[in-house]
Amino acid sequence: MEPNYKTIADLFAVVQPTDLTVDEKPRPKEGKTAEESDALGRQSLADGDPDAAVRHFKRAVEQREATDIASRVDLAGALDYADQAPQALRQYQLALRAKSDAVEPVVGMSEIYKRYGRFRDAIEKLESAVAKEPSNPYLRIKLAETLRDAGQPKRALAAAQEAVMLKPDDAFYHYWIGDLLITMGQYDGALDSLRAAIELSPGDDHLYVRAAVAFWRAGRQVEAVKAVRLASDLDPSKHLYHGLLGILLEESDLAEEAKLESNRADKMDRYDHDLLGRLLDEMGIEA
Incomplete structure (x- = not known):
């Protein structure tokens, strides 16, 4: 099921308000035009063959005008x-x-x-x-990501907030800020951003898990449990959520409910256990 806005409002205690598709047709060995060569290059990337992709994109570069850099950017990426x-640089x-005014090469070089x-x-x-x-929000969030990775969270936050101002209806930008604020220990602010993300994308179970981390850190255990339950409702196939619920319920002295959820978590695999460990670390819970 997909939570409606009443469910979201109740959770947060607020007043309610490039294509890599595989082509099954036989493919030519070389493209007759730049477009065909580009398509073959993208298909090669989808097939996990970067060397072939490089070959096709090089041909596409030769087939284009010197001022048309699309294929060259693709070549660099390959x-x-x-x-x-x-060679990519x-x-x-x-x-x-x-x-000189292109931004795609600049982003590629920065990566x-x-x-x-x-x-x-x-x-x-x-x-x-x-x-x-300056009006491109994607560039702002790429700058924010780099500043965060460089250990400059305050500057990263400022850049991400500018991205939100440019595109306030993008759930990812709100989520990104919420995630950053969790790492900065600003849990109330994180919840504000995550609430905005959930309102824009109420069917994304991952957003509820991130909200659960912020709720728990903010001392709001009841809401944290509720958020994980909603995530589990959205994707019942994720055994991780049962494992997380079991531990949160146990930490909340709800032993019987905790046991039920822990039993449902029997099918967790190694990857699930690794993710669970990271979530517990974020929440400050000893495994």
């Missing part, structure tokens, strides 16, 4: 995926030379810099992209 970061640089610990370079690249397209 090279990066093939663990050829230096080179292609991004060539794309920028051909089209590579970040992965290799060059956070200052990554941040500078993204800030330059934001300056080129």
Whole structure:
């Protein structure tokens, strides 16, 4: 079932208010046009063959005008995926030379810099992209992610809030802020952001689990349990939720209910147990 707004309002105690599809047709070995070569490159990526993707995207670059950088950006991405970061950076640089106001190459370069610990370079690249397209919320959230990973949560929060201002109806941006605020220990603020995310995307069970973490940390155990129950209702196949519920109920001195949920968690696999351990760490509960 999908919770309605009355359910959400009750939970938070507020007044109620690129395509990688596999083509089954026989494929040519080479594209006759840039578009065909691009399609073959994307298909190769979907097939897990980055070397073939690089070959197709290189052909697409040759088939396009020098000022059309779409295929070159795709080539850079394929090279990066093939663990050829230096060559990928080179292609991004060539794309920028051909089209200095493009932001896609800048974002790609920043991702590579970040992965290799060059956070200052990554941040500078993204800030330059934001300056080129100040109304682009995606660039703001990419900057926020990089600032967070660089250990600058306050600056990350400011960048993410700017993304929300530009696109307030995007659940992900609200969720992202809520998740960041949890790590900063600002649980009430996290709940405000997660509530907004849930109102925009009430069928996303993961949002309720993140809210449960914030509720528990804020000392609101009843709401935390309720949030996990809602997550479980949305996706009954996730045994993790039963395991989490069992522990939360036990911590709340509800032994009988805890036992029932723990029994339902018997089918948890290793991955579930790993996720459960992380959630308990976030909640400050000793396993």
